[in-house]
Amino acid sequence: MTEPMLPVGYRVIDRTVETHDSATIQLEPIDRSLDRFRPGQFAMMYAYGVGEVPISISGIGDDGTLTHTIRSVGAVSRALHDARPGTVIGVRGPFGTTWAPEGAAGNDLVVVAGGVGLAPLRPVVLSALAARSAYSRVVVIAGARTPDEFLFRAELDAWTARDDLDVELTVDQPAAGWDGTVGFVTEPLARLRLDPERTVAFLCGPEPMMRFSARVLLRAQMPSDRIHVSLERSMKCGIALCGHCQLGPLLVCRDGPVVTYTVAEPLLTVPEL
Amino acid sequence: MGHATIDTDELGTLVQVLIADGYQVIGPTMTGSAIELAELTDAGQLPAGWGVETGPGHYRLHRREDDAMFAHSAGPQSWKTFLHPPRRKLWSSDTDGSFQGADEETPRYALLGVRGCDLAAIGKLRDVLGGGTYPDSSFQARHQALFIVAVNCTEPGEVCFCASMGTGPAAGPGADLTLTEMSDHFLVEAGTDAGRELLARIDHRDATTDETGAARSALEMAAHRMGRAMPEVDLRALLAGSRESSHWEDVAERCLTCGNCTMVCPTCFCTTTEDVTDLTGDHAERWQHWSSCFELDFSHVHGGSVRSSGESRYRQWLTHKLSTWYDQFGGSGCVGCGRCIAWCPVGIDLTEEISRLAESAHD
Ligand SMILES: Cc1cc2nc3c(=O)[nH]c(=O)nc-3n(C[C@H](O)[C@H](O)[C@H](O)COP(=O)(O)OP(=O)(O)OC[C@H]3O[C@@H](n4cnc5c(N)ncnc54)[C@H](O)[C@@H]3O)c2cc1C
Ligand code: SF4
Ligand code: SF4
Ligand code: FES
Numbered sequence: 001m002t003e004p005m006l007p008v009g010y011r012v013i014d015r016t017v018e019t020h021d022s023a024t025i026q027l028e029p030i031d032r033s034l035d036r037f038r039p040g041q042f043a044m045m046y047a048y049g050v051g052e053v054p055i056s057i058s059g060i061g062d063d064g065t066l067t068h069t070i071r072s073v074g075a076v077s078r079a080l081h082d083a084r085p086g087t088v089i090g091v092r093g094p095f096g097t098t099w100a101p102e103g104a105a106g107n108d109l110v111v112v113a114g115g116v117g118l119a120p121l122r123p124v125v126l127s128a129l130a131a132r133s134a135y136s137r138v139v140v141i142a143g144a145r146t147p148d149e150f151l152f153r154a155e156l157d158a159w160t161a162r163d164d165l166d167v168e169l170t171v172d173q174p175a176a177g178w179d180g181t182v183g184f185v186t187e188p189l190a191r192l193r194l195d196p197e198r199t200v201a202f203l204c205g206p207e208p209m210m211r212f213s214a215r216v217l218l219r220a221q222m223p224s225d226r227i228h229v230s231l232e233r234s235m236k237c238g239i240a241l242c243g244h245c246q247l248g249p250l251l252v253c254r255d256g257p258v259v260t261y262t263v264a265e266p267l268l269t270v271p272e273l
Numbered sequence: 274m275g276h277a278t279i280d281t282d283e284l285g286t287l288v289q290v291l292i293a294d295g296y297q298v299i300g301p302t303m304t305g306s307a308i309e310l311a312e313l314t315d316a317g318q319l320p321a322g323w324g325v326e327t328g329p330g331h332y333r334l335h336r337r338e339d340d341a342m343f344a345h346s347a348g349p350q351s352w353k354t355f356l357h358p359p360r361r362k363l364w365s366s367d368t369d370g371s372f373q374g375a376d377e378e379t380p381r382y383a384l385l386g387v388r389g390c391d392l393a394a395i396g397k398l399r400d401v402l403g404g405g406t407y408p409d410s411s412f413q414a415r416h417q418a419l420f421i422v423a424v425n426c427t428e429p430g431e432v433c434f435c436a437s438m439g440t441g442p443a444a445g446p447g448a449d450l451t452l453t454e455m456s457d458h459f460l461v462e463a464g465t466d467a468g469r470e471l472l473a474r475i476d477h478r479d480a481t482t483d484e485t486g487a488a489r490s491a492l493e494m495a496a497h498r499m500g501r502a503m504p505e506v507d508l509r510a511l512l513a514g515s516r517e518s519s520h521w522e523d524v525a526e527r528c529l530t531c532g533n534c535t536m537v538c539p540t541c542f543c544t545t546t547e548d549v550t551d552l553t554g555d556h557a558e559r560w561q562h563w564s565s566c567f568e569l570d571f572s573h574v575h576g577g578s579v580r581s582s583g584e585s586r587y588r589q590w591l592t593h594k595l596s597t598w599y600d601q602f603g604g605s606g607c608v609g610c611g612r613c614i615a616w617c618p619v620g621i622d623l624t625e626e627i628s629r630l631a632e633s634a635h636d
Contacts, residue, residue, distance in 0.1 A: 004407040005363050009370025030370040048368050049550035049557050073575040088370040234574050236545050239407035240601075242564075243543030244571060246593065248516075249600030254405070270516045272585035 004239050007046050007090025008032055010066060012083045018151045022116060023081050024058060024069040027089060033064050034091060039123035040099035040230060040258040043068070044238040046090030047079035054235045054253070055080065056120035057094075060127065066091065069119035069151055095238040097258040099124050099228060104200035108137040110192065112185050112213050114205025118142050118151045120230055120257075121204050125159070132164055139166040139192065143185040143205070147171050147178045185209065189216045196221040204230040211268055214261045227261035248273050276480035276488075277461045277472060284342070284459065285316040286475045287422070291383040294471075296420055299355055300385035301345065307332065308348040310355070313385065320345060327430040327500075327611065329620030343386050343454050346430030347610045351539030352391055355382055356398060356415050360562040363546070368555055377411060383420040389441025390433070390610040392423050392448060394539035400602050401542050420467060423448035427491045431500035432611030434624055438503055440608045442495040453488040460488045501624050503609065506631045512596035515630050516588070524626060525584035527619050532565035534613035534621075535590065540606050541565070566590055591623060 010027035017023050037043070037057045043066065046052040053076045059067025072081035083089060101109065101124045109128055113121045128138050140159060144150045150169065160167040168188040170181040181188060185205075194217070201217055203210045210229045217227050233245040233252045245252040248267045250259070267273055279287075291298050298313045303320045313319070319342040326333045327346060337344060362375040387395070395416075402412040423444035426435070435441030444451050449468035453460040460480055463469040515521075535541040545564035550557045564571060566589045572579035580586050598606030607623070614622045 003374050003410060005409075006374050007364070007366075007372050009372065011370065046548075046559075048366075049548060049554060051548050052546070052559075077575070088368065090366070090370075090372060232574060233579065234572050240405045241402060241407070241409050241542075242545065243566065244545070244564075246566075246589070246597070246601075248592075249513075249597045251601055272580045272582060273516065273589075 004092065005237065007044075007052075007092050008034055010089050010091045012085050012087045012089060013065070015084060018069060018153070019149045021073075021081070022069060022071040022151055024067060024151075025080070025083055026059070027066045027068070027091070029064065030088070034066075034093055037061060037066070037094040038098035039101060039127060040120060041094040041096050042120075042238070042257060043091050043093035044095065044235070045080055046092075047076055047083070048088070048090075050079040051076040052090070053077060053080070054095075054238060056230070056257075058119040058122045060123055069116070069122075071116040092238060096253055097256055099202055099258050101127050101202075102131075102134075105131075105134040106198075107135065108139070108195060108199040109135050110139045110189075110194070110199055110201040111141070112189060112201065112203045112205075113140075113142045114185055114209040115144060115149065116151065117205030117209070117230070121202055122152060124202055129165070136198070137166065138164070139168070141168045141170070141185050141188050143170045143172070143209070145172045147175050184212070186212050186216050189213055192220075194220045194222060196223070196226075199226060201227045203227065207268055210264075214265070218261075224262040224265060225260045228258055229261055229264050230257045231259060231264065232257065276485050277463075277477040278480040278484055279459050279461055279475060279477045281457060281459065283476050284319075287471070288313055288316045288385070290471060290474050291420060296381050296383035298383045298385055299352075301343070301348065303334075306334065308334070308345045310348070310350045310352065319343075319386075324428065325430060327432045327615045329432065329614050329622050330617055331620070332615045339456065341428070341454055343424045343426075343452070344428035346426070346428065346433055347388065347390065347612050347615075349537055349612070349616055351537065351610070351612065352384055352387060352395055353398060353539050353542070355380070355384070356395065357402060357409075357412055357542060360560060361411065363559045363561050365556065365558045368557060375411070379411075379414040379418055381418045381420075382415065383422065385422045387421055387423045387444070387448065388426045388435075388610075389423070389444040390435040390438075390608040391539055392421065392444050393440035393608040394610065395421075396447060397540040397602070397604065397606060397608065398542060400604065401540075404602070420471075421448040421450075423451040425451060425453040425488070425492055427454065427495045429495050429499040430611060430615075432614040432622075433499050433609065434501040434503050434611060435609035436496045436499050436502070437505070438605065438607060438609030442499070443492050453491070455484070455488060455491070458484070460484060501611065501614075501622075503624050504628050504631055506627070508595040508605070508627065509599050511627070511631055511634060512592045515634060516592075518630060518633055520626070520630050520633050521584035521588045523629075524587045524621065525582065527621055528583055528587050529618060530567045530583045530586055531618060532567035533616045533618065535565035535567060536563065537612040537616045538594075539610055539612070540594075540608065543571075545571075566593070591626065594623070595627070
């Protein structure tokens with residue numbers, strides 16, 4: 001067995017600027033590759049001398065490469081965000097639970113993303129598109145603060161153009177040059193005609209956004225175990241050894257990040273848990 | 274096999290045999306103001322004749338009237354110092370994408386004088402650090418190499434409550450040898466083949482029924498002489514239902530969030546990491562060290578700490594010890610050793626806080 005605390009060297013081979021503070025990097029293994037990641041799982045990514053943080057996969061990686069989309073918010077994420085082709089990054093993983101979109105086959109799929117929350121959900125949409133006939137309706141609702149802050153903008157436009165995908169983009173406030181929806185993701189979500197017992201929803205974004213979105217779905221009679229959310233907590237090990245990621249009974253790195261809203265609801269409604 | 278009896282002096286032979294077998298023997302020794310766990314080269318280093326007086330926020334050594342060596346309930350350290358060291362290198366790298374594990378040589382420890390509470394605590398650490406999908410390999414290696422000499426505790430302290438947690442005063446299973454200290458001899462019981470082999474190499478005889486009877490009644494008396502008890506409530510449910518109790522504010526007014534309780538607790542396992550590079554930037558290392566849920570940084574995510582108030586941090590600590598540990602690892606995270614009570618600078622007593630929470634849950 002390999003040592004799970006020991007990073008494996010990967011090299012950045014491609015970098016795409018997404019927004020003013022976010023970029024997608026693609027990495028290939030230097031010697032050894034990690035096991036295949038599943039949608040929703042995360043890697044612990046180490047930037048030399050700076051530190052290590054959890055980052056979800058944002059691509060499928062059939063070819064053994066890893067794709068991650070990183071928003072620069074602090075020292076480590078900035079170093080990863082800034083990494084140019086050639087940069088060596090230490091990677092551990094795959095860790096955590098998966099969205100398991102294949103488990104939703106036969107259902108309508110509703111994907112709701114806020115901001116950088118679209119990154120962990122992109123593999124769900126890609127795998128649904130790769131097996132499109134397995135699902136009924138596929139809906140993607142993505143919100144951003146401003147029109148310039150959508151990740152994967154070109155891809156979102158291509159998805160919007162497809163007739164087998166319902167895409168709704170919304171920005172928080174009116175902006176010059178934006179003639180799309182204005183408002184929070186909850187608004188287009190509330191307008192959806194749902195078949196509550198035949199829908200599976202995947203939510204990722206800031207906690208208030210997930211709570212409000214889940215509330216809309218619950219009000220539409222969706223059972224809470226058909227709603228999946230991805231949780232974020234401080235993580236130092238990723239493998240249930242350091243204790244940092246606790247959220248009540250959960251070790252988010254092991255029992256999450258993806259959990260059902262049945263599990264998350266009583267925990268997300270207690271301040272400072 | 275039944276109990277054996279060894280003379281008090283024969284403990285010296287036990288230590289020498291363990292050393293000859295390549296073990297580093299760790300046991301209680303005297304420092305100026307406390308009983309400290311340290312390497313023993315001679316049984317003479319054991320704190321014969323020293324006892325301790327404990328209470329909330331209180332720990333003091335005193336001379337005993339006898340020469341008992343293990344009559345000093347839990348001290349400020351626990352065996353986790355040796356199994357899960359305070360600071361440890363995880364890896365180093367020359368920035369070329371290859372990472373070298375710390376490659377430490379596994380120390381072979383013989384732990385001498387492990388009480389029931391602490392034996393249970395070693396089991397808790399094994400479940401957390403060695404029982405999951407990704408075990409901590411350094412802990413596992415140290416744990417597998419252990420030789421454990423437990424002691425049945427006949428001198429519980431004022432802050433002890435192991436009887437109510439089901440971990441003592443008799444040491445549970447898992448030890449190679451278990452001693453009961455009597456006035457002029459030790460009763461010995463071997464729990465493993467390694468223990469039996471070792472016992473065969475020291476001078477012993479079969480224990481008489483009087484001797485085993487005396488040891489048994491000493492233990493029974495100890496269970497009744499314990500200073501404290503955890504209230505008999507469903508701790509797991511009480512704490513799961515007390516997330517929004519106003520009692521946390523009350524504790525927060527007293528708690529200094531110093532984290533002493535987590536440092537002295539024999540089961541608190543939390544760690545954080547530290548990245549270092551040399552001046553050239555060509556060599557990087559990652560170190561792991563103990564951390565505590567009382568640190569403000571502990572729950573830091575982008576944008577701030579999840580648990581910034583003192584009350585949320587005390588709630589995390591107590592709830593983890595007594596409730597969510599069951600969810601995460603299948604048992605209690607507290608063994609009733611009382612260390613957190615004795616070493617709390619303001620004398621917060623978890624058994625007392627549980628009584629108060631239970632009362633307010635009834636209101
Ligand atoms: C499962 C999971 C998946 C994620 N996926 C993504 C993703 O796909 N894309 C993305 O952009 N982000 C993702 N994140 C968030 C990302 O991990 C954080 O943005 C990142 O940890 C920020 O680290 P930083 O050092 O850049 O920022 P900071 O906010 O400076 O630091 C955050 C981390 O550094 C430490 N730290 C920094 N400052 C302090 C301080 N003052 N005191 C104590 N500790 C401090 C903390 O331990 C903390 O964990 C994910 C998070 C999780 C849990
Ligand atoms: S919580 Fe207190 S009494 Fe319980 S094991 Fe930890 S230090 Fe001992
Ligand atoms: S009580 Fe706090 S420091 Fe101790 S194991 Fe739990 S989270 Fe970690
Ligand atoms: S990140 Fe260390 S326990 Fe979850």
